Amino acid sequence: MDNDLADRRAERGWSQARLAEALGVSRQTVISIERSRFDPSLPLAFRIAATFGCTIEEIFRPDLAD
Amino acid sequence: MTTTTRPTAPPEAYAKAALVALALSLTAGAVAGWVRSDEFWLVAVVFAVCTLGPAIALGWLIFVSGHTVQPDPHVEDSVEARWVERACSGAFIDLVVAAGVALTLTSVLDLEVPGGLVLLAVVAGAGIDAVLRYAVISRRES
Structure with a gap:
């Protein structure tokens, strides 16, 4: 699943570790999500959306190639 | 400088863990020695020593970890x-x-x-x- 998590994080000037701490997950999890190598669980997706004050659909887009 | 306090279990939890570990390892040693009729003490001591580590881990898991390990909800x-x-x-x-x-x-x-x-x-x-x-x-x- 494609996402713009890295851009949104960069806009806030947050490090991956800072975002990981805010989400309650490991830094590796943030790295894998940003590289679209890991689709987060629904609860984590909701926490990500809440952290950036938007909806899940605004951050994540289905990869139509799959 | 900030300091963090590691959570500790009450002393009785450690005592229970140690007792369970000792009981398990001694039982394992005794059973192993009893099954092998020759050289009871040698076999019993070897098996008791070998099972002591896992038995301590089990005792810690049952009685201590609930106090010292805070589960990660995520x-x-x-x-x-x-x-x-x-x-x-x-x-x-x-x-x-x-x-x-x-x-x-x-x-x-x-x-x-x-x-x-x-x-x-x-x-x-x-x-x-x-x-x-x-x-x-x-x-x-x-």
């Missing part, structure tokens, strides 16, 4: 948890296939394999397989 959301899950499920399938192949070979070739050796191979093989799978998955997807 552990299942981490990518590492997903990697562990995939590595273990893959290792399980490998184990079933390997056991089936080995069973076929021993049946066809009429081989007698000691049970202890088989169990050791199962435990070691499953562990190594899971570790290797985790290493491959984490390297490929990180």
Whole structure:
């Protein structure tokens, strides 16, 4: 699943570790999500959306190639 | 400078863990020595010493860890948890296939394999397989 998590994080000037701490997950999890190598669980997706004050659909887009 | 306090368990929890560990290791040693009638004390001491480590771990898990380990509510959301899950499920399938192949070979070739050796191979093989799978998955997807 494609996402713009890295851009949104960069806009806030947050490090991956800072975002990981805010989400309650490991830094590796943030790295894998940003590289679209890991689709987060629904609860984590909701926490990500809440952290950036938007909806899940605004951050994540289905990869139509799959 | 900030300091953090590590959570500790009450003294009775450590005492219970130690008692359970001692009881388990002594029982294992006694049973092993009783089953092997010659050299009771040597066998009993060796088995008691060998089982003491796992017994301490079990006692700590039952009586102490509940006080000292704070569970992570989001552990299942981490990518590492997903990697562990995939590595273990893959290792399980490998184990079933390997056991089936080995069973076929021993049946066809009429081989007698000691049970202890088989169990050791199962435990070691499953562990190594899971570790290797985790290493491959984490390297490929990180």
